[in-house]
Structures are given as structure tokens and as C-alpha cells.
Amino acid sequence: MSWISTLADLQQRGEPCVLVTIIEERGSTPRNAGSKMVVTADRIFETIGGGHLEFKAMGIAREMLESRSQDTRLERFSLGASLGQCCGGATVVLFEPMGQPQAHIAVFGAGHVGRALVPLLASLPCKVRWIDSRENEFPEQIPAGVEKVINEEVIDEIADMPAGSYYIVMTHNHQLDLELTAEILKRNDFAYFGLIGSKTKRVKFEHRLRERGFQADVVQRMRCPMGIAEVKGKLPVEIAISIAGEVVATYNASFGQEVKKGETVARLIPSSRREQA
Structure with a gap:
């Protein structure tokens, strides 16, 4: 060879x-x-x-x-x-x-935005795990270098990610989104955590997370809405480009730095103002 x-x-x-x-x-x-x-x-x-x-x-x-x-x-x-x-x-x-991965990324959800986002992430120097419980939601062809994970208990996959990982949550179920969010925030050792949704969804999640005992500074690390606000549009590919841009901005700003528990690594990224579905 x-x-x-x-x-x-x-x-x-x-x-x-x-x-x-x-x-x-x-x-x-x-x-x-x-x-x-x-x-x-x-x-x-x-x-x-x-x-x-x-x-x-x-x-x-x-x-x-x-x-x-x-x-x-x-x-x-x-x-x-x-x-x-x-x-x-x-x-x-x-x-x-x-081939040194800039980021280890777990993408939860194989819906329309997930199917638009994962090929973009696969073209970056990232190691991507694409996770869903519904096998029929995945496309027939999975991008090279992407690990497809089918698990009825998708929350269990969080424990397998290394410290400093990136998490992108965009499942078909708001309650599942909440449970994933709680588990990711409980670890609190991520470089980036983005949750798809509107500002209204964020307010609801913040209230429920406070009820579970999460401190405000921990919840604040969650990016919701996620993505770069300057990238407008509602199409799945437009949302995907916005999210991918935020991922790139995060690892460019922080790669090689030690991720300490509770540290906000995405501090250099402007807050997103776009409402997401």
C-alpha cells in the first residue's frame, strides 16, 4: 500500500x-x-x-x-x-x-436538520457519532468517518463521550431533549452543548432544570437557540450551516486548551437570535 x-x-x-x-x-x-x-x-x-x-x-x-x-x-x-x-x-x-480531530461530536437526532448537519460536520476535522433510537430515520448512505449509533436508550451514549466533547441535541421529542440536556449538564465537562429550539423553549427548559436543582451558571452554558445568528433562514440546510459555523468558531477559539469543569468555552461566539423549530 x-x-x-x-x-x-x-x-x-x-x-x-x-x-x-x-x-x-x-x-x-x-x-x-x-x-x-x-x-x-x-x-x-x-x-x-x-x-x-x-x-x-x-x-x-x-x-x-x-x-x-x-x-x-x-x-x-x-x-x-x-x-x-x-x-x-x-x-x-x-x-x-x-486527521487529528479538532472535536469529538455527538449528534442526537436523525431528523431533517440532523441529516443536513452531519455531512457538514463529516467534512470537518471532527469525529462524529450520530445517535438515534429510530433506525429508519437514518439515510441509506452515512458520510465517511461518521459512526451511526442506534440505541433505544440514547441517554446512555453520553457516558461514552470523552471530556471536552461537543453535544448537539435535536431529537423528535422535547422530553427526550430535556433528559439529554440534564445528563449533559450533569457532566458539565463539555466544550460545546447546543440544543435546537426557540427562545421560548429555552425559558421552559431553564425553569425545569432549576426545579431539578441545576445552578444558573451551569444552565447558562447551554446554547439555545444554537447557531450563528448572522446565518439566516429556516431551511434545514440553512440551520445546519449556522450550527456548523458555531462548531468551527468554538474549536478554532479553544482547541488545545484544557476544558475545566463548568468553564464556558464558547465565550467568543455571539449569542444566536434566530428562532429554531
Whole structure:
């Protein structure tokens, strides 16, 4: 399998990797500029010539994966005794992170807006779980990289999401929306939580959540209505674009920051004014 095929396969499966490329080599070395190696957390594909240089490059790549770095990196290795070479010289190596998800997203609801939204999210550097109890609501073709989850007890899926996840709730049932909201707010470790609905729905939910003992500062973290207000329209795709834009704005503003319990990460996003169905 070529490195191109390997990258495509890893992207399809949502597995992060680092593409390592020899950019320039000087001196009497057996390495060829343009040689590539793909490094994942537990495997390597292709080679940049083996030896100590490849070992060091693999270590740097895995450090980048562990830190979830999104930045490309150039390293200049001086060849000689330190790299086990008999001759001097230098090699410049480019490290390019690939497929590192900016956000882990749980989308609850496979209705009209969900079907418009999920393909947009799938085209972003995000890991998406699409959750509903109704199998017949999902389209026949699920976007590549999206995990379809059918569960009669959709609330149970919240516990499986990592800290700092994004939650988008847009089910067919207001009571289910409320129960999902309560469970997400109970965790209170999310980077983003959006609930589809109008300002009236928000007021009703806030009242019911207060009755359940939730503090105002916790409830305030809920985005309802969700989406960027400047994106107008009532069509499912228009609402979906608005929500996707808010997701992008959130992870651009906060990715790489530790999400502390109760912290409002979406603080840089303007409040939405659009009424949602």
C-alpha cells in the first residue's frame, strides 16, 4: 500500500497520523529527498531510509500525536556519529499532522436538520457519532468517518463521550431533549452543548432544570437557540450551516486548551437570535 493509499485509509477510519517527508539531504547519505513515512500511535508505513534518523523521526511524530499538535514542523538533523553515520551532512525532515480531530461530536437526532448537519460536520476535522433510537430515520448512505449509533436508550451514549466533547441535541421529542440536556449538564465537562429550539423553549427548559436543582451558571452554558445568528433562514440546510459555523468558531477559539469543569468555552461566539423549530 502506498503512502497515499495509507493516508486515505487512515482518514476513512478517523485515525490520526503524521506524514514524515525528507525535504533535503546534504552529504553522503543513502536517503532520497521526497521519501515519506506515515506514523500512527502504534504503526509505521513506508520508510525514510531506516536507521537512527528514522527512529528519531518516529519519536517526534508520536510526540506530536500524543500532544494532538496541529502544526507542521521542520527539523534539521546533523548527520554524523550521533546518528550512526560514517560521514557528515544534514537532513531536513518535514512533519505534517493528519486527521487529528479538532472535536469529538455527538449528534442526537436523525431528523431533517440532523441529516443536513452531519455531512457538514463529516467534512470537518471532527469525529462524529450520530445517535438515534429510530433506525429508519437514518439515510441509506452515512458520510465517511461518521459512526451511526442506534440505541433505544440514547441517554446512555453520553457516558461514552470523552471530556471536552461537543453535544448537539435535536431529537423528535422535547422530553427526550430535556433528559439529554440534564445528563449533559450533569457532566458539565463539555466544550460545546447546543440544543435546537426557540427562545421560548429555552425559558421552559431553564425553569425545569432549576426545579431539578441545576445552578444558573451551569444552565447558562447551554446554547439555545444554537447557531450563528448572522446565518439566516429556516431551511434545514440553512440551520445546519449556522450550527456548523458555531462548531468551527468554538474549536478554532479553544482547541488545545484544557476544558475545566463548568468553564464556558464558547465565550467568543455571539449569542444566536434566530428562532429554531
